[in-house]
Amino acid sequence: MSAIVSVEDLVVGYGDTTAVERVSFTVAAGEHVTLLGPSGCGKTTTLRAVAGLERPHDGRIVIDGVPVYDRGAGINIAPEKRGLSMVFQSYAIWPHMSVADNVAFPLRVRGVPRKLARTAVERALALVDLADFADRPATRLSGGQQQRVALARAIAFETKVVLLDEPLSNLDAQLRLQMRGELADLRRRIGFTAIYVTHDQEEAFSLSDRIMVMRSGRIEQQGTPAEIHAAPRTRFIAAFLGVRNIFAADIAGASSDTVVEARLADGTVLRARDPWGDGRGGHAAVAFRPGAVHLEAVAASGRAGNIGTVTRSLLVGDMAQIFICSGPLEICALARPRSDFAKGSSVAWRVDPDDCLVLRE
Numbered sequence: 001m002s003a004i005v006s007v008e009d010l011v012v013g014y015g016d017t018t019a020v021e022r023v024s025f026t027v028a029a030g031e032h033v034t035l036l037g038p039s040g041c042g043k044t045t046t047l048r049a050v051a052g053l054e055r056p057h058d059g060r061i062v063i064d065g066v067p068v069y070d071r072g073a074g075i076n077i078a079p080e081k082r083g084l085s086m087v088f089q090s091y092a093i094w095p096h097m098s099v100a101d102n103v104a105f106p107l108r109v110r111g112v113p114r115k116l117a118r119t120a121v122e123r124a125l126a127l128v129d130l131a132d133f134a135d136r137p138a139t140r141l142s143g144g145q146q147q148r149v150a151l152a153r154a155i156a157f158e159t160k161v162v163l164l165d166e167p168l169s170n171l172d173a174q175l176r177l178q179m180r181g182e183l184a185d186l187r188r189r190i191g192f193t194a195i196y197v198t199h200d201q202e203e204a205f206s207l208s209d210r211i212m213v214m215r216s217g218r219i220e221q222q223g224t225p226a227e228i229h230a231a232p233r234t235r236f237i238a239a240f241l242g243v244r245n246i247f248a249a250d251i252a253g254a255s256s257d258t259v260v261e262a263r264l265a266d267g268t269v270l271r272a273r274d275p276w277g278d279g280r281g282g283h284a285a286v287a288f289r290p291g292a293v294h295l296e297a298v299a300a301s302g303r304a305g306n307i308g309t310v311t312r313s314l315l316v317g318d319m320a321q322i323f324i325c326s327g328p329l330e331i332c333a334l335a336r337p338r339s340d341f342a343k344g345s346s347v348a349w350r351v352d353p354d355d356c357l358v359l360r361e
């Protein structure tokens with residue numbers, strides 16, 4: 001697939017602070033790519049630079065084969081000539097205009113003839129299921145409907161790429177979930193290319209073909225949602241994704257095997273996958289999810305596994321989160337509640353090497 005957007009070595013700053021530091025990525029036609037990361041990591045700045053709303057310090061941006069920014073060549077094309085549309089973090093509905101006028105606004109700015117514009121607006125409003133609301137003042141709509149007006153405005157003209165900056169962040173939880181489904185559905189129907197920004201990993205994982213995880217102005221890892229879920233590369237990413245058990249570990253000697261031995265602070269040795277290690281030993285971290293911990297009462301285990309003591313247990317739906325103390329470590333496991341796992345019990349725990357991952361910096 002050929003790239004419709006290509007960003008090379010992008011650097012963007014505000015005064016002395018560098019917000020985006022040598023970011024490079026490509027987006028294929030029809031692809032939904034998400035920039036995911038915590039507040040302040042540079043997601044909005046990256047998106048605004050692609051849109052032409054921030055002037056980068058360095059790098060190159062190509063959209064559909066046309067360089068729209070190139071520091072070396074002195075190119076910086078105006079935002080409205082880049083063939084993009086954008087849905088902002090705050091969805092910016094114009095309160096003094098009707099729904100239809102809001103959607104028509106970018107078309108008017110671009111000098112699209114009135115009749116053509118009207119057809120495009122009707123089509124866009126029908127797509128987001130707001131055809132009956134065209135003449136209503138835009139402020140007399142629910143949050144979700146206003147959100148759909150913003151989407152309709154972004155797709156009303158034939159745009160190559162839609163840039164969406166936290167488009168669902170102003171909605172309450174239930175509406176956010178509904179709009180997420182509608183957004184996915186809309187993309188399936190009209191197949192636009194999307195660059196999407198969010199700090200919400202569920203949103204990123206459910207909507208994206210590819211995710212780029214950002215940290216402090218850089219892309220720390222990129223991959224499909226399945227790839228990133230299966231193998232976050234660094235401790236930062238695993239923690240950001242909410243992986244509960246992350247411990248410092250010493251990785252035993254160099255080996256060409258991707259399964260290595262990791263020694264934790266309490267002396268426990270776990271066998272773990274090391275996809276990013278290139279056979280290196282040394283100091284790293286291991287991560288495993290609570291659901292991956294096999295738990296048995298010590299008596300039943302024949303002492304196979306690592307022995308620890310249950311410090312507390314919390315019911316989560318019909319499962320229990322069981323916290324096990326082993327030396328200085330506290331391991332979180334997920335299991336069916338059983339009296340064997342009550343506070344104070346001795347338990348044996350283990351993790352399959354496939355479910356235990358070495359994290360690298």
Ligand SMILES: Nc1ncnc2c1ncn2[C@@H]1O[C@H](COP(=O)(O)OP(=O)(O)OP(=O)(O)O)[C@@H](O)[C@H]1O
Pocket residue numbers: 014017018019037038039040041042043044045046199
């Ligand atoms: N107009 C500005 N002037 C100065 N610094 C800014 C400006 N906008 C952003 N920054 C700084 O640039 C960095 C990146 O900001 P950015 O808005 O891109 O983050 P973000 O990832 O979109 O965060 P959020 O999830 O909170 O929206 C931050 O350190 C921020 O404080």
Ligand SMILES: [Mg+2]
Pocket residue numbers: 043044045089165
């Ligand atoms: Mg932002």
